[in-house]
Amino acid sequence: MQSADFLVVGAGIIGISIARELKRRHPDASVHVLEKEPACGWHASGRNSGVLHAGFYYTADSLKARFTRDGNAALRAYCEARGLPLNRCGKLVVARTAADHPQMDELLRRGAANGVTLESITEAEAQRIEPRVKTCERAIFSPNTATADPGAVLDAMREDAEREGVQFAVGTAFRRRHGSEIVTSHGSWSAGYVVNCAGLHADRIARQFGFSEHYTILPFKGLYLYSDEPAGALRTNIYPVPDLRNPFLGVHFTVTVDGHAKIGPTAIPAFWREQYAGLGGFSLRDAAEIARLQLGLLFFAGFEFRRLAVEELAKYNRGHLVSLAGRLAEGVQVENYRRWGKSGIRAQLLDMRTQKLEMDFVLEGDGRSLHVLNAVSPGWTCSIPFAKHVVDEIARLQV
Numbered sequence: 417m418q419s420a421d422f423l424v425v426g427a428g429i430i431g432i433s434i435a436r437e438l439k440r441r442h443p444d445a446s447v448h449v450l451e452k453e454p455a456c457g458w459h460a461s462g463r464n465s466g467v468l469h470a471g472f473y474y475t476a477d478s479l480k481a482r483f484t485r486d487g488n489a490a491l492r493a494y495c496e497a498r499g500l501p502l503n504r505c506g507k508l509v510v511a512r513t514a515a516d517h518p519q520m521d522e523l524l525r526r527g528a529a530n531g532v533t534l535e536s537i538t539e540a541e542a543q544r545i546e547p548r549v550k551t552c553e554r555a556i557f558s559p560n561t562a563t564a565d566p567g568a569v570l571d572a573m574r575e576d577a578e579r580e581g582v583q584f585a586v587g588t589a590f591r592r593r594h595g596s597e598i599v600t601s602h603g604s605w606s607a608g609y610v611v612n613c614a615g616l617h618a619d620r621i622a623r624q625f626g627f628s629e630h631y632t633i634l635p636f637k638g639l640y641l642y643s644d645e646p647a648g649a650l651r652t653n654i655y656p657v658p659d660l661r662n663p664f665l666g667v668h669f670t671v672t673v674d675g676h677a678k679i680g681p682t683a684i685p686a687f688w689r690e691q692y693a694g695l696g697g698f699s700l701r702d703a704a705e706i707a708r709l710q711l712g713l714l715f716f717a718g719f720e721f722r723r724l725a726v727e728e729l730a731k732y733n734r735g736h737l738v739s740l741a742g743r744l745a746e747g748v749q750v751e752n753y754r755r756w757g758k759s760g761i762r763a764q765l766l767d768m769r770t771q772k773l774e775m776d777f778v779l780e781g782d783g784r785s786l787h788v789l790n791a792v793s794p795g796w797t798c799s800i801p802f803a804k805h806v807v808d809e810i811a812r813l814q815v
Contacts, residue, residue: 427451452589463760472527638681647675
């Protein structure tokens with residue numbers, strides 16, 4: 417029987433950030449992180465787009481608005497302090513037609529309410545920032561949007577965590593809760609407090625503690641298509657005006673930390689929770705459960721989910737995906753986009769009572785455990801301030 421004052425399940429960027437914050441506040445406590453994979457960040461954190469979002473898409477009353485704004489500054493500062501690659505390329509949000517202008521005004525209002533620096537600019541000013549950009553009359557420029565290397569950030573954070581006294585048990589999977597014990601693939605643990613940051617499996621672990629009764633994870637699979645053009649072919653990220661009713665931002669250009677461009681992502685429901693490639697990670701239990709959920713959403717959640725599913729499936733056609741990106745920039749040729757990147761899976765929380773996707777962070781817990789049920793995009797950007805919020809919540813629950 418091993419013991420820990422705090423036992424964190426899951427070593428993505430959320431789990432590592434929470435473990436570091438716990439150790440800062442409780443320097444004499446033992447903080448251990450369990451990770452079922454051989455290394456940290458094998459799932460969402462290591463497959464992230466690398467974009468440090470600025471925080472103007474979200475309403476000011478949401479947790480995401482505050483955590484994205486503060487997280488952007490915190491992660492940029494972290495990369496600079498640790499000497500990690502950072503591309504301060506900014507982002508243009510462009511209009512396809514004048515019909516997009518009211519939604520742009522809403523983004524500007526949200527940015528102002530959230531304290532995010534944004535510039536409302538003309539079409540000519542947008543083309544001075546990015547000569548290839550296409551937009552109707554006007555655009556929004558976000559100077560604080562940047563890109564970083566998710567793998568480099570994860571490796572640095574784990575090094576810092578270990579130096580600070582956090583201990584990691586990789587290749588150790590949570591199996592079940594048995595009374596006061598946590599049973600893993602490598603023995604049992606006695607934990608003073610459990611923090612569940614298991615991403616794609618957070619809902620199932622939470623149910624072992626009596627939580628997530630009305631929630632389940634619905635995984636969405638995303639892919640990016642990489643450009644063969646040289647670094648610097650695009651100067652900045654280019655995004656369309658989004659449909660703010662949807663959890664996804666539409667096909668866009670991301671300029672990676674080394675200056676290359678990629679387009680995407682796709683965002684369709686995966687058939688099982690770890691459906692990254694081929695039949696790897698196949699789970700019959702997952703497939704049956706997700707098929708039932710998807711059918712329910714298709715027939716009972718209304719037209720919007722059906723429309724979204726059809727639109728996203730079409731993006732797996734390379735030519736179609738490139739044509740969508742071609743609405744945002746000049747000179748986008750399908751022959752320059754041949755390489756698909758590694759897929760990522762978004763652990764999207766579904767409220768089974770309302771049949772709606774949760775758009776903000778969701779936590780549940782008590783005096784013995786806390787469960788991060790929804791750390792949805794942009795969770796990577798939000799990770800540092802979100803970790804402080806989680807530890808605040810743990811302190812409140814333990815009183």
